[in-house]
Amino acid sequence: MGRRKLAQPAPDRLFAMSTAYVTMETSMGLTSRGAAAIVFQPLATADFDSIVREMEEVVRATASDSGTTVTSSDDPYGFRWLLLRGSDFDDLVVGINAVSSALEAGGYGDRVLCSVFAFDDERSKRPVYWIYNYKRGAFYPFAPAAGAEQRDNERELVLKAQIGKELPVEQELERWFPLWGTPI
Amino acid sequence: MASRKSFGRDNGLQARMLLTIFLLGLVYALLVAVLIAAGAGAVTIAIVAAGLFAVQLFTSDKIALASMGARAVTPQEAPQLHAMVDRLCVQANIPKPRVAIAQTPMPNAFAVGRSPKTATVCATTGILQLLEPAELEAVLGHEITHVVNRDVVVMTIASFFASIAAFITQFGFLFGGGFGGNNRNNSNNNGFFVVILVSAAVYVISFLLLQALSRYREFAADRGSAIITGRPSALISALLKIDGGMARIPQRDLRAASSELAAFYIFPPKAKQGLTNLFSTHPPLSARIERLERLEAQLQGTT
Numbered sequence: 001m002g003r004r005k006l007a008q009p010a011p012d013r014l015f016a017m018s019t020a021y022v023t024m025e026t027s028m029g030l031t032s033r034g035a036a037a038i039v040f041q042p043l044a045t046a047d048f049d050s051i052v053r054e055m056e057e058v059v060r061a062t063a064s065d066s067g068t069t070v071t072s073s074d075d076p077y078g079f080r081w082l083l084l085r086g087s088d089f090d091d092l093v094v095g096i097n098a099v100s101s102a103l104e105a106g107g108y109g110d111r112v113l114c115s116v117f118a119f120d121d122e123r124s125k126r127p128v129y130w131i132y133n134y135k136r137g138a139f140y141p142f143a144p145a146a147g148a149e150q151r152d153n154e155r156e157l158v159l160k161a162q163i164g165k166e167l168p169v170e171q172e173l174e175r176w177f178p179l180w181g182t183p184i
Numbered sequence: 185m186a187s188r189k190s191f192g193r194d195n196g197l198q199a200r201m202l203l204t205i206f207l208l209g210l211v212y213a214l215l216v217a218v219l220i221a222a223g224a225g226a227v228t229i230a231i232v233a234a235g236l237f238a239v240q241l242f243t244s245d246k247i248a249l250a251s252m253g254a255r256a257v258t259p260q261e262a263p264q265l266h267a268m269v270d271r272l273c274v275q276a277n278i279p280k281p282r283v284a285i286a287q288t289p290m291p292n293a294f295a296v297g298r299s300p301k302t303a304t305v306c307a308t309t310g311i312l313q314l315l316e317p318a319e320l321e322a323v324l325g326h327e328i329t330h331v332v333n334r335d336v337v338v339m340t341i342a343s344f345f346a347s348i349a350a351f352i353t354q355f356g357f358l359f360g361g362g363f364g365g366n367n368r369n370n371s372n373n374n375g376f377f378v379v380i381l382v383s384a385a386v387y388v389i390s391f392l393l394l395q396a397l398s399r400y401r402e403f404a405a406d407r408g409s410a411i412i413t414g415r416p417s418a419l420i421s422a423l424l425k426i427d428g429g430m431a432r433i434p435q436r437d438l439r440a441a442s443s444e445l446a447a448f449y450i451f452p453p454k455a456k457q458g459l460t461n462l463f464s465t466h467p468p469l470s471a472r473i474e475r476l477e478r479l480e481a482q483l484q485g486t487t
Contacts, residue, residue: 039439041442075439077437077439077440078439079439113438113439113442114438133438149435151433153421153424153433154318154319154415154417154420154421155417156433157417157420157421157477157480158480158484160477161417161480161481161483161486162484162486163486164484164486165486173424173431173433174430174431174432174433174434176433176434177436177437177438177441177442178434178435178436178437178438179437179438180437
């Protein structure tokens, strides 16, 4: 593609998850695990730190009404996870969007890697994740399977077919990168 | 001419098969040209051609199996493989073919044989290790659909007719009054070379048409597998694994991939298919996956 500028996140398409969840719950056998996360690459600057802290405050403030909690943790790759937990799925979506907006407003949109929504799969009795890639503005499913770093490609392809047009889905399968060891 | 309906794109093998099939057909055509030039009558030529065709029809599957080093296995030797074939044959409503395994790390599966009763379905050890059970079953479903559709026979007959086309051209030239009517002797040499050239040209065109027919039947086998197993996505998943190319769903963690800009901004351009497709017996992977995805969407009711 030859683009030199790093793409800015596309938050509006994220909100499709709120409506898509209705379909997931009613006809796809997926139930929210009450957890979502946004993954970003922290910068070792004071400016970035303060933005992250501010953002955590904002999310805590908006989330506390619905009982959504916010925690953060760093992973072995050096990425930071902001983990939102709460029973109201729409609040999770709003919370995730608040974080990405804050980062973008601070000029750090390009540090955002993705956001992740966690579900329980009635059929496979295993967690299923929908990962949102901000740079591509599209979701893709990730269904880890039994065994170390195994994924159920067939289940993922079925989920793609089932969600149809309800979500903007990443069409290039070679971009469905997994997130091994997701903490939600 | 293809005596084997195989599953994936094994480029080295495919190139060799293609060349063999092409040369074999050319030999057919040239043999007949030689017979005609030698003054053999139409009846003699017909008998020779029919004889060769019969030999091909009745022995090509044994030759194909032997060339792959395939060995028939009993249900005791390969219980899971046999169980899968059993299930698929019940679904497809055909008698169970013989089951064979070929010892090679190349992942592939193929079916040989004129009819369901005389057919053998073969899987390589490579594919048995590579695929999940559902994926393997989808691949076997594809092969069994070839058996059901009698693709080996269809393709052999089609290729025979391609040779016939070449023969007719040759006859047409020599007996249709092309070279000064009754006085064949004068223009015999020139006429002979023109006959060779034209019948080779006719043969090439027929060959390309045969390849197109083969590709169509591959789509049909994919569809058949989806119908028999009810799991088109299992076949997609299998195809991606067997292809082993850039198209597959990645194992690499998103965080590792993002550290290289290439993962996000510059993706290796899909190799141009173009002319190679004319000569390929299989449709391109992306076309096969696209159709299977449509089938899955239909199945899920989301088209």
